[in-house]
Every structure is written in structure tokens, then in C-alpha cells.
Amino acid sequence: MTTHVETRHAIHPDHAKRMDTAELRQHFLTEGLFADAEIRLVYTHYDRFVLGGAVPNGADITLDKIEETKTATFLERREMGIVNIGDTGSVTAAGRTWEMKTGDVLYLGRGSGAVTFSGMGRFYLASCPAHRALPCRLVTVNEAKEMKTGAVETSNKRTIRQFIHPLVMESCQLVLGYTTLEDGSVWNTIPSHVHDRRMEAYLYHGMAPEARVLHLMGEPQETRHIFVANEQAVISPSWSIHSGAGIGGYTFIWAMAGDNVDYTDMDFVQPGDLR
Numbered sequence: 001m002t003t004h005v006e007t008r009h010a011i012h013p014d015h016a017k018r019m020d021t022a023e024l025r026q027h028f029l030t031e032g033l034f035a036d037a038e039i040r041l042v043y044t045h046y047d048r049f050v051l052g053g054a055v056p057n058g059a060d061i062t063l064d065k066i067e068e069t070k071t072a073t074f075l076e077r078r079e080m081g082i083v084n085i086g087d088t089g090s091v092t093a094a095g096r097t098w099e100m101k102t103g104d105v106l107y108l109g110r111g112s113g114a115v116t117f118s119g120m121g122r123f124y125l126a127s128c129p130a131h132r133a134l135p136c137r138l139v140t141v142n143e144a145k146e147m148k149t150g151a152v153e154t155s156n157k158r159t160i161r162q163f164i165h166p167l168v169m170e171s172c173q174l175v176l177g178y179t180t181l182e183d184g185s186v187w188n189t190i191p192s193h194v195h196d197r198r199m200e201a202y203l204y205h206g207m208a209p210e211a212r213v214l215h216l217m218g219e220p221q222e223t224r225h226i227f228v229a230n231e232q233a234v235i236s237p238s239w240s241i242h243s244g245a246g247i248g249g250y251t252f253i254w255a256m257a258g259d260n261v262d263y264t265d266m267d268f269v270q271p272g273d274l275r
């Protein structure tokens with residue numbers, strides 16, 4: 001098995017607004033996170049948030065130590081959320097094994113040690129620094145807090161499921177869940193928002209191979225777009241909106257790290273104020 005880590009540096013909004021399409025994609029889009037028998041990570045300088053994919057494909061693959069953190073194990077000073085977007089698989093860490101069905105989310109607290117992924121799961125990983133060790137917890141789809149929002153009339157009817165969230169469980173910085181669009185609704189995160197206190201990343205999945213999401217990013221008065229394919233993620237700095245419209249159905253996993261874990265701490269931007 002191989003573990004591959006790529007580093008993404010933080011970009012100032014004045015720099016971002018001068019980027020062409022290729023540069024925007026190079027800095028904010030992550031492609032190819034999921035590969036058989038590999039762990040692929042993107043280490044960002046936005047709140048030291050790491051995102052990635054682990055695909056055991058029937059074997060065992062282990063995330064233990066990476067050079068970028070210069071710690072004895074990856075989770076020595078970090079917490080991690082794991083979402084299974086594949087078939088049933090399992091995760092072993094901290095002397096325990098959790099079976100994860102499609103859509104389940106596992107929280108691993110600081111100091112959980114090496115993490116082994118097994119079975120036919122397709123695991124999305126989101127990790128950030130943690131100031132204390134909190135208990136590991138599997139949150140099943142039924143245990144998530146479900147929020148229906150949007151409307152058919154505005155083409156944004158969707159279900160937001162909150163997993164690593166103060167209403168469900170305690171974490172240090174990480175807040176994570178996923179949002180599924182209803183048939184016929186295309187827009188996510190409308191009205192758009194920013195939250196200067198937290199960065200965010202969106203992993204889009206459950207899309208047909210030829211489908212694309214037109215992801216909107218940038219400062220509210222300087223928006224840019226990125227066309228995103230299935231199982232690609234967009235890194236959203238704290239100064240950027242993160243909204244999108246899909247050509248076809250999709251789900252996206254949102255994960256955040258920063259100064260607070262208050263999901264409702266958003267500065268909304270109405271469509272009429274976007275440029």
C-alpha cells in the first residue's frame with residue numbers, strides 16, 4: 001500500500017481573484033483522492049485541515065505516520081472524521097474495530113494511534129488539530145441530526161445531516177456532515193455564506209461520471225467557479241463562499257475547522273449581493 005500526501009498553502013483573496021482557471025483548480029480543487037489500496041491526503045495550511053481518501057479494496061491499509069506533521073502518529077495531536085461513501089467496511093484504531101455501513105461517520109479522538117481501513121469501504125477523511133482527547137464514536141445515519149431546508153420553487157430542496165456536530169457529539173474543532181439534494185433541486189448552500197472563523201471543504205460524490213457541479217467560490221463580490229466531477233473536493237478558505245449547482249443529482253460532505261464549532265455562525269449573502 002502507499003500513502004501519498006500533497007501540501008496546499010493558504011491563498012490570500014487578493015491573489016485568488018487574479019487566478020485563471022488552471023490556477024484556481026490547482027489551488028482549490030482536489031482530484032484523484034480515491035485510489036485502490038492507497039491513502040491519499042491533502043495537507044492544507046487552512047487551519048491545518050487535512051482531507052483525503054482511503055480505499056482498502058478488500059485488503060488492510062493503515063494510516064500511521066506522515067512526515068508533514070512531524071509527530072509519532074498522524075493522530076497524536078489531531079482528531080479525525082471518517083465517512084464511508086462506499087460499501088460496508090471497517091476501521092480499526094485505539095484497540096477497537098468499527099463496522100461502517102454506507103453513510104456512517106466515525107469520529108476518532110486525539111491519540112487514537114494508527115488507523116487501519118478494511119473491507120470494501122471507500123473512506124473520506126477529514127482531520128484537524130485537537131487540543132484534548134475526546135472519546136471515539138461511530139455515528140450512524142439514523143443517529144445524525146436531520147435538517148430539511150430549501151424549497152422546490154428555488155431549486156434548492158435538500159436534507160442536511162449533521163454528524164460531528166454539537167447537537168450530536170463533542171469534538172475539538174471538527175464539524176462534519178453531508179447534504180443531499182432532492183430530485184429536481186440543483187442548488188446547494190443558497191443563500192450563500194462565509195464564516196471568517198472557520199475554513200471548510202466540500203467533497204462531492206454520488207454523481208454520474210459525466211455529471212458536473214458548478215461550484216462557486218471567492219469573496220461574495222468577486223465570485224469564481226470551478227467545474228467539479230464525482231469524488232472531487234473543493235477547499236474553501238474562510239473568505240470564500242461555497243455554493244454550487246449540479247447537472248444531475250449529488251451529495252456533498254462538508255467539513256470545517258477553526259475557532260468555533262457553531263454550525264449556525266454564518267454570514268449570509270443574498271443572491272442579489274453576489275457579484
Ligand SMILES: O=C(O)C(=O)C[C@H](O)C(=O)CO
Pocket residue numbers: 158160178179188189190195200242254256263266
Ligand atoms: O446545503 C447547505 O446549505 C449546506 O450543507 C451548508 C454547509 O453545511 C455549510 O456550508 C456549513 O457551513
Ligand SMILES: [Zn+2]
Pocket residue numbers: 193194195200242
Ligand atoms: Zn459553510
